[in-house]
Each structure stands twice: as structure tokens, then as C-alpha cells.
Amino acid sequence: MALYDTHRSTATPTSTVLATRIADLILNVGDRLSAIRLPRRSALRLSDRELRDLGLERYQAEHL
Structure with missing residues (x-):
């Protein structure tokens, strides 16, 4: 019984x-x-102009 009381597992519990x-x-x-x-x-x-320069419209930018 004394051995059981002093022995502690060093393994990490599965739940952790x-x-x-x-x-x-x-x-x-x-x-x-x-x-x-x-x-x-x-x-x-x-801006809308910058988006057009990239080939995008406002609705396309909203759905990215």
C-alpha cells in the first residue's frame, strides 16, 4: 500500500x-x-476606380 501511495504517474492524462x-x-x-x-x-x-483597375466590381469585392 505504501508503494501505491508514493507512486505517481508521469504520463499526461488522455483527457488533457x-x-x-x-x-x-x-x-x-x-x-x-x-x-x-x-x-x-x-x-x-x-475605391470603385481602384477596384476597376484590378478588374473587379464592387459586388465582387463584397463576395470575396
């Missing part, structure tokens, strides 16, 4: 590993969505 991986997945998805929104915001800041 699983929770960490799920959190990383959620953060990665959020980062990717932010990367998509940034060019859209930038395109919406352009």
Missing part, C-alpha cells in the same frame, strides 16, 4: 491531451478565418 488538441484545432480554424477576412476588408476599403 484531447482537450489540448481540440483547443489547437479551434484556434487554427479561427486563424484561417481571420486570414480570409483580412483581404476582404482590404478590398472593401478600395
Whole structure:
């Protein structure tokens, strides 16, 4: 019984590993969505003339 009381596992619990991986997945998805929104915001800041120079119309920039 004394051996059982003094022995502590150094292995990471499965629930911790699983929770960490799920959190990383959620953060990665959020980062990717932010990367998509940034060019859209930038395109919406352009004037109609600047968009035409790029070969885009306003409605196309709104749907990027």
C-alpha cells in the first residue's frame, strides 16, 4: 500500500491531451478565418476606380 501511495504517474492524462488538441484545432480554424477576412476588408476599403483597375466590381469585392 505504501508503494501505491508514493507512486505517481508521469504520463499526461488522455483527457488533457484531447482537450489540448481540440483547443489547437479551434484556434487554427479561427486563424484561417481571420486570414480570409483580412483581404476582404482590404478590398472593401478600395475605391470603385481602384477596384476597376484590378478588374473587379464592387459586388465582387463584397463576395470575396
